Amino acid sequence: MNPGFTNQQQLEWIRPPLEDAIYLTGPTASGKSSMAIELAKRTNAEILSVDSMAVYRGMDIGTAKPSSAQREVVPHHLIDLVDPIEDYSVSQFVLDAHAKAAEIRSRGKRVLLVGGTPLYLKSLFCGMFLGPPADWEFRQQVEEDVQIFGVESLRRRLEQVDPLSAHKILPNDVRRMTRSLEVVRATGIPLSHLQTQFERLKMPSSCKAFVLAWDRSALHARVNERVETMFQLGLLDEVRSLVNKFGKLGRTASQAVGYKEPLEFMNGSIGEAMMIDQVKAHTRQFVRRQEMWFRSMPDLVRLPIRDVNELSALAESVAATCV
Numbered sequence: 001m002n003p004g005f006t007n008q009q010q011l012e013w014i015r016p017p018l019e020d021a022i023y024l025t026g027p028t029a030s031g032k033s034s035m036a037i038e039l040a041k042r043t044n045a046e047i048l049s050v051d052s053m054a055v056y057r058g059m060d061i062g063t064a065k066p067s068s069a070q071r072e073v074v075p076h077h078l079i080d081l082v083d084p085i086e087d088y089s090v091s092q093f094v095l096d097a098h099a100k101a102a103e104i105r106s107r108g109k110r111v112l113l114v115g116g117t118p119l120y121l122k123s124l125f126c127g128m129f130l131g132p133p134a135d136w137e138f139r140q141q142v143e144e145d146v147q148i149f150g151v152e153s154l155r156r157r158l159e160q161v162d163p164l165s166a167h168k169i170l171p172n173d174v175r176r177m178t179r180s181l182e183v184v185r186a187t188g189i190p191l192s193h194l195q196t197q198f199e200r201l202k203m204p205s206s207c208k209a210f211v212l213a214w215d216r217s218a219l220h221a222r223v224n225e226r227v228e229t230m231f232q233l234g235l236l237d238e239v240r241s242l243v244n245k246f247g248k249l250g251r252t253a254s255q256a257v258g259y260k261e262p263l264e265f266m267n268g269s270i271g272e273a274m275m276i277d278q279v280k281a282h283t284r285q286f287v288r289r290q291e292m293w294f295r296s297m298p299d300l301v302r303l304p305i306r307d308v309n310e311l312s313a314l315a316e317s318v319a320a321t322c323v
Contacts, residue, residue: 021111026212029222036114038315040074050115062258084253118293129195132186162190203299
């Protein structure tokens with residue numbers, strides 16, 4: 001173990017679950033944003049976004065951010081925090097969410113968390129080991145090594161010191177593999193031995209959590225319609241504008257569904273029809289992963305829905321259980 005790493009430091013790096021809150025989640029295109037407005041009005045709440053892409057300024061159409069009109073009706077937080085050339089980690093999200101929740105409560109309002117990013121939700125449901133601060137010099141060294149030796153060499157390196165993390169992390173997720181190595185380097189302990197909060201998928205008793213549950217075929221139809229609408233609203237122009245402004249997007253933003261595909265179209269890798277088809281297909285794949293995670297959470301109350309016209313009545317019903 002790093003001689004500077006202590007048990008007290010380990011405790012300080014842990015953030016507990018975010019308690020006394022209402023959670024509304026659901027897959028992409030399920031109607032969360034619309035229902036959240038109604039639910040917030042009925043529960044005297046302000047909304048915290050739980051969306052890993054909505055934190056990026058200028059990425060509006062592809063993330064289906066709440067409109068300015070919706071934000072005027074109910075305050076929304078944790079949106080438009082950083083430029084798309086910057087990185088924004090789940091650890092930073094946890095810190096920001098806890099700070100913003102305390103601020104909301106100081107105004108006598110309730111906290112309503114709305115979004116569908118599983119890792120962000122899990123970090124609030126279960127708490128999280130944040131770990132030591134970023135070592136940017138070490139990260140730069142790792143990035144240079146990856147450029148020379150490839151991603152597989154990074155995975156083999158991680159397998160030597162933290163095989164469990166190496167097994168769990170997706171093969172091309174350089175960022176998470178680098179972070180796992182960084183934690184071992186700083187503490188002498190594998191991240192998989194420290195970040196155990198996710199092993200207990202149990203929500204605090206002071207919270208209420210709901211998930212919008214659509215029939216699969218109906219939801220996929222909504223996804224396809226939503227993607228078509230995004231392109232009609234100017235998604236491609238939005239991506240072009242971001243590239244013109246920043247030169248390129250950061251690693252996370254450039255891999256987001258709805259942005260990765262237009263970037264590939266712009267560099268000539270795919271045609272326009274394939275770009276749209278791929279956004280639809282990749283969004284449906286993400287929806288399936290979201291639904292798998294929702295099913296793994298025993299404390300989520302499912303809200304069956306067949307039509308968006310039911311959202312207002314659902315909000316009223318949910319609000320009655322949150323008094």
